[in-house]
Amino acid sequence: MIEFKNIKKSFGEKVVLNDVSHIMESGKCNLIIGTSGSGKTVLQKCLVGLFEPDSGEIIYDGVNFTDMTEDLRKGLRQQIGMLFQGSALFDSMTVEENVMFPLDMFGNMSSSKKRKRVNEVLDRVNLEGANKKFPAEISGGMKKRVGIARAIVLNPKYLFCDEPNSGLDPQTSMVIDKLIHEITKEFNMTTVINTHDMNSVMEIGENILYMFEGQKEWTGNNEEIIFSKNDKLNEFIFASKFLQDAKDMRMLEAKGIIADDRDMEEMLKKGEEIK
Amino acid sequence: MTFFTDFGRYLLMLKGMFSRPENMKMYWKEFMHQCNDIGIGSFGIVSIISVFIGAVSAVQTAYQLVSPLIPLETIGTVVRDTVILEFAPTLICIVLAGVVGSKIASELGNMRVSEQIDALEIMGINTKAYLILPKIIAAMITIPMLVIISMVLGIWGGRLAAVASGIVSTDTFDRGLLHGFIPYNVTFALIKAYTFAFIISSIPAYFGYHVKGGALEIGRSSTKSVVVSCIVLLFADYALSQLLLSH
Ligand SMILES: Nc1ncnc2c1ncn2[C@@H]1O[C@H](COP(=O)(O)OP(=O)(O)OP(=O)(O)O)[C@@H](O)[C@H]1O
Numbered sequence: 159m160i161e162f163k164n165i166k167k168s169f170g171e172k173v174v175l176n177d178v179s180h181i182m183e184s185g186k187c188n189l190i191i192g193t194s195g196s197g198k199t200v201l202q203k204c205l206v207g208l209f210e211p212d213s214g215e216i217i218y219d220g221v222n223f224t225d226m227t228e229d230l231r232k233g234l235r236q237q238i239g240m241l242f243q244g245s246a247l248f249d250s251m252t253v254e255e256n257v258m259f260p261l262d263m264f265g266n267m268s269s270s271k272k273r274k275r276v277n278e279v280l281d282r283v284n285l286e287g288a289n290k291k292f293p294a295e296i297s298g299g300m301k302k303r304v305g306i307a308r309a310i311v312l313n314p315k316y317l318f319c320d321e322p323n324s325g326l327d328p329q330t331s332m333v334i335d336k337l338i339h340e341i342t343k344e345f346n347m348t349t350v351i352n353t354h355d356m357n358s359v360m361e362i363g364e365n366i367l368y369m370f371e372g373q374k375e376w377t378g379n380n381e382e383i384i385f386s387k388n389d390k391l392n393e394f395i396f397a398s399k400f401l402q403d404a405k406d407m408r409m410l411e412a413k414g415i416i417a418d419d420r421d422m423e424e425m426l427k428k429g430e431e432i433k
Numbered sequence: 434m435t436f437f438t439d440f441g442r443y444l445l446m447l448k449g450m451f452s453r454p455e456n457m458k459m460y461w462k463e464f465m466h467q468c469n470d471i472g473i474g475s476f477g478i479v480s481i482i483s484v485f486i487g488a489v490s491a492v493q494t495a496y497q498l499v500s501p502l503i504p505l506e507t508i509g510t511v512v513r514d515t516v517i518l519e520f521a522p523t524l525i526c527i528v529l530a531g532v533v534g535s536k537i538a539s540e541l542g543n544m545r546v547s548e549q550i551d552a553l554e555i556m557g558i559n560t561k562a563y564l565i566l567p568k569i570i571a572a573m574i575t576i577p578m579l580v581i582i583s584m585v586l587g588i589w590g591g592r593l594a595a596v597a598s599g600i601v602s603t604d605t606f607d608r609g610l611l612h613g614f615i616p617y618n619v620t621f622a623l624i625k626a627y628t629f630a631f632i633i634s635s636i637p638a639y640f641g642y643h644v645k646g647g648a649l650e651i652g653r654s655s656t657k658s659v660v661v662s663c664i665v666l667l668f669a670d671y672a673l674s675q676l677l678l679s680h
């Protein structure tokens with residue numbers, strides 16, 4: 159569990175985070191959503207200490223991160239896995255070496271065990287066979303997946319993912335969402351995900367924080383988001399006509415008006431009536 | 434004002450390099466990698482420059498020796514002393530400031546800009562210790578070696594040129610070479626080499642590690658680091674000569 163209170167952060171004149179407080183729960187996928195430039199990345203970087211917040215408190219499972227010395231932070235960080243928005247792979251190393259790096263640095267496994275573990279995680283992100291390639295030789299989406307593999311290879315207690323789905327096709331995107339969801343449950347991780355992907359929001363959004371212009375605008379889960387009356391949130395989430403329709407359908411369904419096996423004609427007609 | 438901020442941050446960076454390694458084996462691997470990059474990587478250019486510097490100093494000394502009162506063997510003595518005292522340590526290190534310095538600055542700058550340094554930080558690694566210290570130690574071990582090699586090649590180049598152009602015979606040159614040799618000069622040259630090695634590795638590391646922005650800034654910081662390390666190097670050269678050579 160990561161709790162943060164009253165986080166403020168500005169760059170010069172520009173206030174990026176304005177008094178944000180929230181609790182990221184363990185064993186759940188905690189999503190931070192919001193328009194581009196709303197401060198998601200900055201918030202995530204404040205949580206892990208890559209940016210120092212101007213004020214506010216961050217508490218990791220009861221331990222105050224804000225007052226920690228550099229040494230204590232180093233210890234805690236060995237339990238953190240992070241995927242950066244730009245992947246941040248080590249470009250002097252191959253895919254395999256990248257994923258193996260945390261194991262080499264902190265693990266004390268034999269080299270055959272390490273290789274086995276690396277292949278296992280590369281397999282889970284659908285990346286078998288790219289072991290010997292360099293980051294410059296793989297696609298953007300593949301880099302993302304290598305980044306995820308590197309972040310989870312040590313089974314971290316806290317997992318931070320900055321847009322794990324951007325640049326991925328819908329199918330791979332689902333695989334990644336499922337993977338993150340699975341390991342979050344399996345190892346009771348506290349997972350924090352920045353995303354704009356509506357699929358992910360609906361699939362794995364168990365605790366959603368909607369940011370608007372550096373402030374917490376709305377929180378809830380993927381069920382509640384559909385029924386939310388918050389205009390800003392609705393504008394953001396159901397931006398397209400297609401999504402708007404999908405939302406209406408879900409609302410009808412939830413009101414018990416539509417059962418799955420009814421035929422389409424009837425559904426739409428009833429939909430109009432309700433509206 | 435920025436000078437003091439920069440200097441303060443530079444000192445903090447040096448202080449931050451010392452902490453217990455997370456995994457000695459990985460640090461050793463990185464150190465070896467850097468020795469290879471800095472030492473072996475610069476060997477070619479150092480050799481070529483040394484031979485030519487020696488050759489040129491032999492020919493030019495001969496050109497200036499017009500008085501019949503000065504024996505020809507002086508050429509050997511002059512070549513030896515200029516190469517050992519100034520050319521091998523200072524000139525080679527200025528060249529290395531360009532070769533090694535820009536490499537260090539752009540490598541670290543690229544890692545900073547593409548968030549690779551942040552990624553290491555997040556894993557709980559002291560990036561100053563893991564990325565900068567091995568570079569500085571590798572430079573301080575390999576660069577003095579390169580300077581010694583440069584001394585030998587420089588003198589050899591001078592001898593070759595002097596003999597090939599028919600100015601002196603091998604025997605005369607060698608007599609001059611051995612005449613009044615002061616071993617302290619070599620010690621002095623090595624003290625310079627160690628100092629310069631530290632300068633041309635730590636200053637570019639500072640500029641590279643603290644890059645902000647994008648690809649453009651990487652280039653800028655690498656140029657700046659070469660300029661600054663050259664100036665500091667020449668200043669240190671002057672200070673050391675004053676300190677250690679004045680009677
Ligand atoms: N290092 C920095 N220096 C100055 N301003 C910054 C810095 N990093 C981010 N900002 C500003 O903070 C604001 C929020 O940026 P942030 O990267 O958090 O957006 P985001 O929500 O992650 O957007 P996206 O979805 O596009 O990734 C932006 O207006 C940006 O200009």
Ligand SMILES: [Mg+2]
Binds near residue numbers: 199200320352
């Ligand atoms: Mg972002």
